[in-house]
Amino acid sequence: MRKRNTKEFFNSWLYILIALGVFAILALYLGDVVSLGRRLFAILGPVIFGGLLAFALNLLLVRIERLYFPNSDHPLIKRSRRSVSLFLSILIVLGVIAIILGLVIPQMVKAIGIVSEGLPKVYVRFINWVRESDFLPDTLREKILFSDFDFNSMISKGMTLIQNWVGNLIGIAGRVVSHFMDLVLSIMFAIYLLANKERLVRQFKKLGYAYLPDRINISISHILIVANETFASYFGGQFLSAFILGILTAIGMLILGLPFVPIVASVVGITALIPILGAYIGNIVGVILIITVSPLNALIFSIFLIILQQIEGNLIYPKIVGTRVGLAAHWILLAIVVGGGIGGVLGVLIAVPILATIYHLVKEDVEFKTGKRPADGIERIMTEAKKPRQKRTFEEIEPVSEVTGSEADSCDHTGTS
Numbered sequence: 001m002r003k004r005n006t007k008e009f010f011n012s013w014l015y016i017l018i019a020l021g022v023f024a025i026l027a028l029y030l031g032d033v034v035s036l037g038r039r040l041f042a043i044l045g046p047v048i049f050g051g052l053l054a055f056a057l058n059l060l061l062v063r064i065e066r067l068y069f070p071n072s073d074h075p076l077i078k079r080s081r082r083s084v085s086l087f088l089s090i091l092i093v094l095g096v097i098a099i100i101l102g103l104v105i106p107q108m109v110k111a112i113g114i115v116s117e118g119l120p121k122v123y124v125r126f127i128n129w130v131r132e133s134d135f136l137p138d139t140l141r142e143k144i145l146f147s148d149f150d151f152n153s154m155i156s157k158g159m160t161l162i163q164n165w166v167g168n169l170i171g172i173a174g175r176v177v178s179h180f181m182d183l184v185l186s187i188m189f190a191i192y193l194l195a196n197k198e199r200l201v202r203q204f205k206k207l208g209y210a211y212l213p214d215r216i217n218i219s220i221s222h223i224l225i226v227a228n229e230t231f232a233s234y235f236g237g238q239f240l241s242a243f244i245l246g247i248l249t250a251i252g253m254l255i256l257g258l259p260f261v262p263i264v265a266s267v268v269g270i271t272a273l274i275p276i277l278g279a280y281i282g283n284i285v286g287v288i289l290i291i292t293v294s295p296l297n298a299l300i301f302s303i304f305l306i307i308l309q310q311i312e313g314n315l316i317y318p319k320i321v322g323t324r325v326g327l328a329a330h331w332i333l334l335a336i337v338v339g340g341g342i343g344g345v346l347g348v349l350i351a352v353p354i355l356a357t358i359y360h361l362v363k364e365d366v367e368f369k370t371g372k373r374p375a376d377g378i379e380r381i382m383t384e385a386k387k388p389r390q391k392r393t394f395e396e397i398e399p400v401s402e403v404t405g406s407e408a409d410s411c412d413h414t415g416t417s
Helices: 006-028 030-043 045-067 075-132 138-145 151-178 180-195 197-211 214-256 261-271 277-291 295-321 329-371 377-385 405-416
Strands: none
Touching: 030 045, 045 075, 045 180, 045 214, 075 180, 180 197, 197 214, 214 261, 214 295, 214 329, 261 277, 277 295
């Protein structure tokens, strides 16, 4: 059994005391820490948003640069590659936003009016079907027909909620306009980052090399590389997958002759950015809109979208995203809950790649450390764990030592002498 020396013992307890001290400070001054964090976030908001915008645009920028005369060595092409690709990236993003808003907003206004007029009619048809149906038990029919459920009141409240939600969107738009300078600064900062990203990366590499020990520098650089690959893979795949799903939804709805194609396809594509829950949100919104025209069409749409989402989730999405974001469904759901509780919509969007990065790094470290220990170590520990404490004969399982060639030869000579 290996005995730890005094230095290892002191260091382990020092780390524990530091962690307890940090935890105590956070517990005692949590309100001040949160307040300071919010103040810093408000001050650095344009910089943070600019960095996120630069990261998102870079996913498109890299792909456009690969298509912009990649084999040309002409000086003009080489000098203009970054500026032209950046301009096209911004133009494509603005064009997509304009197209979506141009399609969705008129359809949304129309849909709200149709829903407010159509749902009461659907309810009346449902009540008439209940009265005339012979398939329902009498007790269930009586409960439905003689319940105190006021559908018109529910519709009124629902329309009020929708109007308040639209009003909130208008208020948000007003705040965006009022903070127009912050938005301009964020866009300028994003453009600067993308235009000079290679030089900035070299500068940060020099800073790390100058001020950090090599071991720490390597660890931090590895974490950043893994995080960049994970975020790029996740968001690039998520955006492309959502776009494909929206297009396929529109094509399928046109073939099936379903109404509200622009708004439903746009909603399905946008909500697909939210893992797991987005599929249900898009389906529910589509069903609510289509059921005002035809309940049968709503059922057809729901079945069609479920089948399409299964095809997209099992065939298309894995090919696009790859294995980098290989989280199980329960981890993704946990990330959504925690991220949404902390950061709202933005928290939901970035929680999954953050957790995927942590998961990848922890898995990598666990495989490295367990690979240096005996293969049967876990079984030996579990065997000892099943015994009562007084009957345990456990000795610490030492890492497998790497024997060099000269040592192995000396051992062989010793054994044969």
